[in-house]
Amino acid sequence: MPLVVQKYGGTSVADPERINAVADHIARTRRHGSDVVVVVSAMGKTTDDLIRLASDINDVPPGREMDMLITAGERIAMSALAMAVTAKGVPAASFTGSQAGIISDTVHTKAKILEVRGDRLRQALAEGKVPIVGGAQGVSTGNDVTFLGRGGSDTTAVALAAALGADECEIYTDVTGVFTADPRLVPGARRLAKVSFEEMLEMCASGCPKPEMRSVEFARNHHVPLHVRSSFTWEPGTWVKEEDPSMEQAIISAVVHDTGEAKVTVTHVPDHPGIAARLFRSLADEHVNVDMIVQNVSLDGTTDISFTVPVADLVVGMEVCRAHAAEIGAADVLADSDIAKVSLIGAGMKTHPGIAATMFETLASEGVNIDMISTSPIRISCVVKADKVEQAVQALHDAFKLAG
Amino acid sequence: MPLVVQKYGGTSVADPERINAVADHIARTRRHGSDVVVVVSAMGKTTDDLIRLASDINDVPPGREMDMLITAGERIAMSALAMAVTAKGVPAASFTGSQAGIISDTVHTKAKILEVRGDRLRQALAEGKVPIVGGAQGVSTGNDVTFLGRGGSDTTAVALAAALGADECEIYTDVTGVFTADPRLVPGARRLAKVSFEEMLEMCASGCPKPEMRSVEFARNHHVPLHVRSSFTWEPGTWVKEEDPSMEQAIISAVVHDTGEAKVTVTHVPDHPGIAARLFRSLADEHVNVDMIVQNVSLDGTTDISFTVPVADLVVGMEVCRAHAAEIGAADVLADSDIAKVSLIGAGMKTHPGIAATMFETLASEGVNIDMISTSPIRISCVVKADKVEQAVQALHDAFKLAG
Numbered sequence: 016m017p018l019v020v021q022k023y024g025g026t027s028v029a030d031p032e033r034i035n036a037v038a039d040h041i042a043r044t045r046r047h048g049s050d051v052v053v054v055v056s057a058m059g060k061t062t063d064d065l066i067r068l069a070s071d072i073n074d075v076p077p078g079r080e081m082d083m084l085i086t087a088g089e090r091i092a093m094s095a096l097a098m099a100v101t102a103k104g105v106p107a108a109s110f111t112g113s114q115a116g117i118i119s120d121t122v123h124t125k126a127k128i129l130e131v132r133g134d135r136l137r138q139a140l141a142e143g144k145v146p147i148v149g150g151a152q153g154v155s156t157g158n159d160v161t162f163l164g165r166g167g168s169d170t171t172a173v174a175l176a177a178a179l180g181a182d183e184c185e186i187y188t189d190v191t192g193v194f195t196a197d198p199r200l201v202p203g204a205r206r207l208a209k210v211s212f213e214e215m216l217e218m219c220a221s222g223c224p225k226p227e228m229r230s231v232e233f234a235r236n237h238h239v240p241l242h243v244r245s246s247f248t249w250e251p252g253t254w255v256k257e258e259d260p261s262m263e264q265a266i267i268s269a270v271v272h273d274t275g276e277a278k279v280t281v282t283h284v285p286d287h288p289g290i291a292a293r294l295f296r297s298l299a300d301e302h303v304n305v306d307m308i309v310q311n312v313s314l315d316g317t318t319d320i321s322f323t324v325p326v327a328d329l330v331v332g333m334e335v336c337r338a339h340a341a342e343i344g345a346a347d348v349l350a351d352s353d354i355a356k357v358s359l360i361g362a363g364m365k366t367h368p369g370i371a372a373t374m375f376e377t378l379a380s381e382g383v384n385i386d387m388i389s390t391s392p393i394r395i396s397c398v399v400k401a402d403k404v405e406q407a408v409q410a411l412h413d414a415f416k417l418a419g
Numbered sequence: 420m421p422l423v424v425q426k427y428g429g430t431s432v433a434d435p436e437r438i439n440a441v442a443d444h445i446a447r448t449r450r451h452g453s454d455v456v457v458v459v460s461a462m463g464k465t466t467d468d469l470i471r472l473a474s475d476i477n478d479v480p481p482g483r484e485m486d487m488l489i490t491a492g493e494r495i496a497m498s499a500l501a502m503a504v505t506a507k508g509v510p511a512a513s514f515t516g517s518q519a520g521i522i523s524d525t526v527h528t529k530a531k532i533l534e535v536r537g538d539r540l541r542q543a544l545a546e547g548k549v550p551i552v553g554g555a556q557g558v559s560t561g562n563d564v565t566f567l568g569r570g571g572s573d574t575t576a577v578a579l580a581a582a583l584g585a586d587e588c589e590i591y592t593d594v595t596g597v598f599t600a601d602p603r604l605v606p607g608a609r610r611l612a613k614v615s616f617e618e619m620l621e622m623c624a625s626g627c628p629k630p631e632m633r634s635v636e637f638a639r640n641h642h643v644p645l646h647v648r649s650s651f652t653w654e655p656g657t658w659v660k661e662e663d664p665s666m667e668q669a670i671i672s673a674v675v676h677d678t679g680e681a682k683v684t685v686t687h688v689p690d691h692p693g694i695a696a697r698l699f700r701s702l703a704d705e706h707v708n709v710d711m712i713v714q715n716v717s718l719d720g721t722t723d724i725s726f727t728v729p730v731a732d733l734v735v736g737m738e739v740c741r742a743h744a745a746e747i748g749a750a751d752v753l754a755d756s757d758i759a760k761v762s763l764i765g766a767g768m769k770t771h772p773g774i775a776a777t778m779f780e781t782l783a784s785e786g787v788n789i790d791m792i793s794t795s796p797i798r799i800s801c802v803v804k805a806d807k808v809e810q811a812v813q814a815l816h817d818a819f820k821l822a823g
Contacts, residue, residue, distance in 0.1 A: 031475040071435040073502040083513050084498035087491040091469065094488035098477040109487050
């Protein structure tokens with residue numbers, strides 16, 4: 016019998032009506048002849064509520080206790096969903112990450128999966144039950160409850176699919192799939208029927224919010240086909256899988272934007288070997304997540320170094336740079352949080368020269384100034400002013416005829 | 420170093436301010452030189468909310484899933500409280516029932532503790548931490564999460580106190596102790612400084628809502644002194660412990676009432692051996708919790724059998740009796756839910772004759788009719804009309820001079 020892992024996000028199980036609709040679909044999948052393992056996130060805004068409770072009690076809550084607290088959210092959702100599936104006449108049993116055999120490292124609030132045992136899930140399947148597993152949680156090698164981080168339920172689902180040898184992993188969410196651009200910005204955006212793992216990873220890194228990047232990496236490494244689809248319409252969504260050499264590749268798959276980053280510029284840095292290394296090592300030590308880095312060639316023996324960081328890391332990033340500015344002989348440290356990153360992604364880019372030129376021409380003809388540029392073999396990203404992002408995304412979507 | 424187990428009920432940790440106040444008291448107890456193990460119930464009305472969620476989803480939720488769902492409540496409270504204690508500079512770590520080594524049977528929604536291992540708690544204490552344990556939960560011999568039932572946190576606390584060899588177990592609640600009568604009915608009711616385990620058990624069985632009866636039995640069997648006190652005023656409360664032969668006993672300790680029962684009467688039952696046995700065996704088989712039983716001597720070869728049951732069991736109890744009425748040759752089955760039970764409890768009763776007579780005279784002089792009577796060596800209970808209960812309790816409290 017085929018086995019499918021289905022992951023349902025928080026909006027998919029936000030209230031008893033939604034839980035009931037999801038239970039119907041699980042029962043339907045079983046009737047159609049598949050075994051099902053379910054992974055579920057916390058209901059609606061539960062995780063936010065629990066985080067707020069913690070911050071009301073302790074400004075710096077201990078990670079071990081934070082994980083114990085947050086995982087209560089998935090525990091509620093998984094047992095409620097198991098009750099709903101049972102009410103449809105399909106036997107079901109809920110399992111915590113620990114019970115499901117998801118062994119993680121000991122890094123609280125963002126633990127990584129080390130091993131998936133899955134014996135109890137295999138036994139539940141053998142008994143004809145639908146196992147329903149709390150997402151984004153595990154038990155550490157030190158026997159403590161761990162949380163895999165926001166969005167970690169996708170990773171749980173893919174890890175279970177890999178461990179149990181599932182035929183596919185369905186990621187149910189509140190959108191119908193992965194789009195050529197954010198439909199809120201581009202009304203003509205088209206749902207992609209299929210993207211490769213590599214394209215999806217570049218899209219995740221460029222600001223596409225779903226699915227979670229770690230889960231895509233895990234799926235690629237373990238050859239688990241993902242199906243990103245809607246739990247509101249149940250229509251077929253977007254397949255994320257290995258590149259299919261027999262099919263002609265689209266040159267460009269999508270335009271992705273990200274307004275969650277800020278730019279830091281360190282000016283008049285002496286152009287000596289090792290200066291940049293010292294700065295970025297210090298940023299890494301403080302867990303500042305640096306994305307794009309641009310350094311201009313110097314004429315006067317100094318250079319400006321700019322980089323982008325998530326807005327949440329801006330304050331710490333600025334502090335690190337200011338602390339080093341004097342030491343490395345830099346003139347000043349400037350911040351700009353009024354930026355956006357626009358990225359073109361497409362596996363066909365590798366074999367089609369001129370994509371970058373078309374991108375820059377398109378932005379220029381719209382009067383959009385480019386602040387920073389970075390590229391990979393299948394991606395070109397430009398930093399622009401935040402108030403130009405909608406115009407830039409729409410123009411690129413048109414220029415590359417992504418509406419199809 | 421002395422060891423105290425402190426149990427905090429739902430109202431004691433209803434919101435972040437209350438959690439903070441409780442954390443202060445835990446830190447204070449440590450400063451005063453005691454090791455502390457904490458047991459905590461779910462915050463405020465969380466358990467009710469979770470039960471409502473379940474009933475919105477499944478009319479008959481499976482017990483295994485119900486226990487998984489409800490225990491999320493204590494998980495939230497225990498991790499939040501651990502964060503609060505840590506914020507006071509006292510190291511703390513939360514533990515689920517399973518992590519604390521509380522092994523139960525497999526009867527979901529009302530599991531019984533079979534064994535307490537407690538190794539992780541001992542280790543946490545050795546590391547200088549305050550272990551904070553989720554109340555009313557354990558792990559079954561079948562490796563499933565179990566709930567010990569409403570009020571089960573008291574039992575968790577006493578079981579841990581016994582297993583860890585604690586010097587005492589403090590039950591913190593929203594009242595200042597155990598009273599000579601319900602202060603809502605009797606304004607002059609007095610807090611008892613001390614009651615014996617036997618008296619407390621009779622009071623629990625007669626309608627005194629706190630502490631939970633099972634926990635008192637456990638405390639008596641394992642010689643754990645209980646201290647029932649308030650987490651709002653922190654003043655000394657009521658000690659529940661072994662009878663102290665050196666102290667003069669109060670003749671009567673308290674008047675307790677219970678309005679949560681109903682009366683069933685089976686009329687004109689043939690007075691043959693085995694008839695009552697058959698009826699009460701059938702009631703037991705349906706888990707109907709029979710309290711008082713009264714059977715009158717028959718004159719015409721038949722008898723009326725009356726008994727009381729919790730109001731929640733009335734419908735099933737009536738069904739069982741109706742099903743047997745024809746078979747045993749009884750005439751009719753009548754129900755009366757408009758009753759209340761008033762009980763006098765006192766260890767000194769054993770050696771002071773005439774207490775029952777005084778009780779009946781007091782009720783008669785108030786015009787309160789007695790419907791049923793049952794006694795134990797240290798208790799006399801009378802069933803009266805529900806609308807007479809306040810008057811009866813006040814009159815008995817006065818007659819036995821319990822205001823002191």
